[in-house]
Amino acid sequence: MARAPRLRIVSLCVLLLGVTALVRAEGPGAITGRITDPSGLAVANASVTAVAVNKAAGVRAELPARAASVRSDGNGSYALKPPAAGDYRLAFEFEGFERQEHAVTVGDDPITLDVRLELAAIPQTIRVTQSVGDNPERESKPGEVVFPADTLERLPVDRAPERAADMAPGVSARGPNNALVMAGAFSYGNLFLVDGLPANENTRGLSRPFFIQDAVLETRVSTASVPAEYGRFLGGVVQTVTRSGGNTVAGSIRITVTNDDWRALTPYRGDQTLNRRLPGWEAVIGGPAVRNRLYYFGAALGSRLEQSRTLAYTRGNYTYSDRELRYELKGTWTPSASHTIRASYFGIHSSRTNASTGAVMDTASLYNSEAPEWLTGVSYATVLSPRVLAEARYSRRSLVYKGAGASDVSLEGGTPIWDRSRSDARFNSPQGCAICQGSEDERRNQDIGANLWMSFPSTRTGSHAITAGIDVFQDSRRTNAYQSGSSYRVRATRSIIAGGTIYPVFLPDRTTWIYWQPIVADSRGNDLRTYSAHVSDAWRPSGRLTVTAGLRFDFSDDRDSAGAQAVQDSALSPRLSAAWDPTGRGSWLVNGGWSRYVASVNSNVADAASAAGRPATYIFDYLGPAVNAGAAPSVPPHDALRQVFNWFLAPGTARVPRSAPVVPGVNVRTDSGLGPLHANEIALGLSRRLGRSGSVRADGIFRRYLDFYATRRDTSTGKVSGPQGTVYDLALVTNAQADAERTYKALLVQANYRPTTRFQLYGSYTLAWTDGNVDGEDAAVGPTMVLTGDYPEFREIAWNAPSGPLATDQRHKLRLWGSWDAPVPKAAGRLAIGFVQRFETGLAWSAVGNVNPRAYVVNPGYVTPPTSVQYFFSPRGSYRTGTVSATDLSLNWTHQIPGTKKGQGFVRAVVVNVFNRSAAIRVNKTVLTRNDSSAYQAFNPFADTPVQGVHYGFGSDFGQPISPSDYQAPREFSFSFGIRY
Numbered sequence: 010m011a012r013a014p015r016l017r018i019v020s021l022c023v024l025l026l027g028v029t030a031l032v033r034a035e036g037p038g039a040i041t042g043r044i045t046d047p048s049g050l051a052v053a054n055a056s057v058t059a060v061a062v063n064k065a066a067g068v069r070a071e072l073p074a075r076a077a078s079v080r081s082d083g084n085g086s087y088a089l090k091p092p093a094a095g096d097y098r099l100a101f102e103f104e105g106f107e108r109q110e111h112a113v114t115v116g117d118d119p120i121t122l123d124v125r126l127e128l129a130a131i132p133q134t135i136r137v138t139q140s141v142g143d144n145p146e147r148e149s150k151p152g153e154v155v156f157p158a159d160t161l162e163r164l165p166v167d168r169a170p171e172r173a174a175d176m177a178p179g180v181s182a183r184g185p186n187n188a189l190v191m192a193g194a195f196s197y198g199n200l201f202l203v204d205g206l207p208a209n210e211n212t213r214g215l216s217r218p219f220f221i222q223d224a225v226l227e228t229r230v231s232t233a234s235v236p237a238e239y240g241r242f243l244g245g246v247v248q249t250v251t252r253s254g255g256n257t258v259a260g261s262i263r264i265t266v267t268n269d270d271w272r273a274l275t276p277y278r279g280d281q282t283l284n285r286r287l288p289g290w291e292a293v294i295g296g297p298a299v300r301n302r303l304y305y306f307g308a309a310l311g312s313r314l315e316q317s318r319t320l321a322y323t324r325g326n327y328t329y330s331d332r333e334l335r336y337e338l339k340g341t342w343t344p345s346a347s348h349t350i351r352a353s354y355f356g357i358h359s360s361r362t363n364a365s366t367g368a369v370m371d372t373a374s375l376y377n378s379e380a381p382e383w384l385t386g387v388s389y390a391t392v393l394s395p396r397v398l399a400e401a402r403y404s405r406r407s408l409v410y411k412g413a414g415a416s417d418v419s420l421e422g423g424t425p426i427w428d429r430s431r432s433d434a435r436f437n438s439p440q441g442c443a444i445c446q447g448s449e450d451e452r453r454n455q456d457i458g459a460n461l462w463m464s465f466p467s468t469r470t471g472s473h474a475i476t477a478g479i480d481v482f483q484d485s486r487r488t489n490a491y492q493s494g495s496s497y498r499v500r501a502t503r504s505i506i507a508g509g510t511i512y513p514v515f516l517p518d519r520t521t522w523i524y525w526q527p528i529v530a531d532s533r534g535n536d537l538r539t540y541s542a543h544v545s546d547a548w549r550p551s552g553r554l555t556v557t558a559g560l561r562f563d564f565s566d567d568r569d570s571a572g573a574q575a576v577q578d579s580a581l582s583p584r585l586s587a588a589w590d591p592t593g594r595g596s597w598l599v600n601g602g603w604s605r606y607v608a609s610v611n612s613n614v615a616d617a618a619s620a621a622g623r624p625a626t627y628i629f630d631y632l633g634p635a636v637n638a639g640a641a642p643s644v645p646p647h648d649a650l651r652q653v654f655n656w657f658l659a660p661g662t663a664r665v666p667r668s669a670p671v672v673p674g675v676n677v678r679t680d681s682g683l684g685p686l687h688a689n690e691i692a693l694g695l696s697r698r699l700g701r702s703g704s705v706r707a708d709g710i711f712r713r714y715l716d717f718y719a720t721r722r723d724t725s726t727g728k729v730s731g732p733q734g735t736v737y738d739l740a741l742v743t744n745a746q747a748d749a750e751r752t753y754k755a756l757l758v759q760a761n762y763r764p765t766t767r768f769q770l771y772g773s774y775t776l777a778w779t780d781g782n783v784d785g786e787d788a789a790v791g792p793t794m795v796l797t798g799d800y801p802e803f804r805e806i807a808w809n810a811p812s813g814p815l816a817t818d819q820r821h822k823l824r825l826w827g828s829w830d831a832p833v834p835k836a837a838g839r840l841a842i843g844f845v846q847r848f849e850t851g852l853a854w855s856a857v858g859n860v861n862p863r864a865y866v867v868n869p870g871y872v873t874p875p876t877s878v879q880y881f882f883s884p885r886g887s888y889r890t891g892t893v894s895a896t897d898l899s900l901n902w903t904h905q906i907p908g909t910k911k912g913q914g915f916v917r918a919v920v921v922n923v924f925n926r927s928a929a930i931r932v933n934k935t936v937l938t939r940n941d942s943s944a945y946q947a948f949n950p951f952a953d954t955p956v957q958g959v960h961y962g963f964g965s966d967f968g969q970p971i972s973p974s975d976y977q978a979p980r981e982f983s984f985s986f987g988i989r990y
Contacts, residue, residue: 165899178757185788193753194244237559254304258296263987279324414441415494423494442491487534512642532622578684620674676737703762751781814886838904853886858936891928935964
């Protein structure tokens with residue numbers, strides 16, 4: 010990167026806008042700040058020019074006679090005094106960086122404006138911010154948006170990075186448990202970074218909340234043409250950048266007040282609220298320990314949530330609570346002009362009362378848990394020459410889940426019962442075990458890496474910006490994954506709800522199943538490592554064209570929880586993109602690219618064949634005395650289970666296996682060729698500047714996902730013998746063959762328009778198709794296996810795994826947002842009104858049940874052919890959840906604190922879903938067959954066309970929500986207030 014020889018390193022982001030509101034400079038009307046590059050280093054000798062703007066009649070005319078110009082010093086700082094008050098456009102320029110413009114209004118008060126310049130040779134982004142100039146960046150990249158925190162503060166949105174990402178095109182918060190789905194990938198396949206440190210949890214791949222909202226500077230969302238320096242992901246990248254200390258002591262204090270009673274009720278019968286006002290708090294402070302050398306930054310957040318929640322089906326109410334404390338500490342040291350050392354520490358401690366897993370029908374299925382967590386990192390950056398920058402970094406994260414699951418290990422109190430007639434809604438006991446040996450879930454990772462940036466701005470073939478780096482990432486998890494307190498669970502034929510009691514119905518007609526899931530060995534903790542190297546070159550042969558070519562290499566070396574080799578695989582990820590300005594004036598810009606993304610192997614997949622900490626699963630038909638079979642049930646759950654186990658454990662009982670058992674390490678093994686998932690992408694974009702007031706961009710993206718995790722068990726995999734000499738069919742954990750598919754096609758549109766200085770408008774729109782026959786995940790474990798190769802003679806793709814719209818397919822998603830600065834007297838402060846309009850169509854779902862194909866296939870020699878395989882009774886994706894639309898409003902009022910130069914008080918009020926619109930976003934999908942009820946007849950899935958009411962039927966709540974959380978969030982009000990100084 011081109012810089013002046015006396016370039017000095019400073020902290021990543023100093024004197025940040027949201028924290029340092031109303032910071033004063035000496036002398037009225039002065040504009041001061043600091044200029045940094047993308048890595049946080051100071052940019053010395055950069056040109057800063059202020060040109061007066063005439064806004065009469067809405068026309069902006071430059072008046073050169075009233076211009077002023079300065080250059081930044083060796084610390085990147087500048088101080089500019091315009092000749093008079095008025096409106097100005099500030100231009101920041103330096104060789105090798107993109108020109109950047111900002112609009113400011115100069116009055117009697119000084120202004121602080123810090124600027125981060127972007128490399129000219131690297132494609133940039135449309136920045137969604139009130140302070141950026143009218144033009145789109147010259148080389149905006151498809152599929153990336155930047156959300157500054159001060160912009161989100163003005164809007165009625167949760168200021169968490171995930172909620173910012175949901176505003177971007179190509180992103181949907183409609184995955185399992187509302188997880189982010191990016192570019193049609195699985196929700197566990199995204200990469201989340203906080204200040205460059207990996208922040209994903211280990212199994213579901215979800216983002217961990219290592220942020221305090223008032224400490225966030227910006228959130229970057231990338232869903233296409235992602236550079237080669239980013240890897241170990243399949244969908245997209247969400248980067249959160251937090252603030253750092255500067256040469257001025259600054260900070261903020263915020264109190265946020267919520268009340269469950271300030272929300273409207275959903276249409277679900279039994280929904281109710283809890284009237285309890287709960288204040289939360291945030292505090293942020295930063296400043297110099299030694300000016301221009303050593304900076305500190307700290308932030309903390311305390312929150313408490315209490316809600317009235319409603320049980321599924323029984324409609325009983327209980328109080329759920331969640332308490333959380335978060336904190337962040339950061340220090341930046343610049344011992345000399347060429348060296349910067351930065352250290353950070355993030356901590357979280359959360360505790361939940363009356364938590365649950367899945368849909369539960371009674372309070373006996375609730376539990377209390379806690380989850381202490383921390384993330385720490387250190388980095389060192391040095392300027393080797395004016396055109397070469399190097400950085401090394403290290404990070405480590407630890408998370409421990411405690412208390413999740415049952416506190417009773419008896420057969421009666423520690424066995425959950427699942428109601429098969431209600432999509433396995435559960436009662437009697439929580440899933441998992443909180444007090445069993447080794448049940449604490451320890452999840453850790455660490456990352457070490459180094460990067461080198463080199464800039465060659467003037468060569469015979471044009472300019473080059475080269476990035477190269479290496480990275481070693483380690484992911485580990487240690488837990489004994491108990492499925493219940495007793496190691497048993499029972500799937501009841503159905504249940505009867507009467508007088509506040511749930512009566513399980515256990516029938517001896519092969520519709521009640523007993524699961525035994527023992528842990529045979531303690532987990533030693535797995536060890537999943539990815540060794541990576543990457544290089545890329547952003548080549549600019551002319552002022553109109555930039556071509557970026559990159560290559561990433563990843564080597565996976567994974568050992569499972571027993572210490573055995575699980576995966577050893579390598580993959581190349583080429584990335585190629587180009588940006589062309591056909592006019593040379595920035596009015597139009599054409600982008601295109603081809604990329605391959607390779608994920609790391611998921612922790613649950615790496616452990617799938619390990620006997621250490623993983624349960625074996627044996628399934629038996631219940632053939633004992635019928636329980637609660639009559640119209641007037643009388644046997645409550647504990648007594649009913651006692652009858653079941655009296656029969657099951659009695660000497661001489663003929664226990665009939667329902668299907669092949671799953672015994673990790675014995676009849677389930679890892680294929681030697683198992684590797685990570687990957688995706689191939691083609692992207693093409695076109696952007697247009699809308700005069701001086703805005704821009705619009707459209708990107709087309711196509712992705713094909715490959716190498717899905719799968720179970721293969723056929724005549725070629727053979728048989729194995731267990732420790733007692735029992736013979737089993739061998740199953741291999743492998744990658745799916747050609748009969749599995751998943752594609753994503755999308756048109757992504759972004760626009761921003763600012764007709765006046767008081768009003769700004771933004772929008773994003775996604776038109777997308779996510780198709781194939783691999784849904785590939787659930788809320789409990791993350792990845793699920795493709796089963797088309799598991800006993801393939803007993804399946805047929807047409808009815809077992811047809812192609813069509815997948816579970817995350819959402820055709821339309823629209824976000825419109827903006828803010829308006831109301832014209833109030835200066836003495837009254839400043840008043841900004843923000844709005845968000847949301848519209849998104851529903852998700853696809855299907856009518857799917859299970860059938861027994863065993864009687865219709867000649868067994869080719871399997872020991873235990875399957876008795877339950879998936880059958881689609883409707884075309885895939887033929888149903889849709891409800892269309893969600895809502896209007897959200899916010900009001901932000903700020904006022905200078907009397908007697909202070911840089912103190913500011915503020916109030917923020919938010920109302921979401923102002924008109925209280927309602928839509929079902931999740932529904933019951935129960936389909937019953939002879940496997941579930943003797944009321945239905947068996948049929949030949951290979952030859953017969955099933956008839957509703959004869960061969961199958963729908964559950965009583967089919968297509969209906971089963972709890973208040975299955976509806977879109979109703980109208981809700983909250984407010985916060987505080988000071989900035």
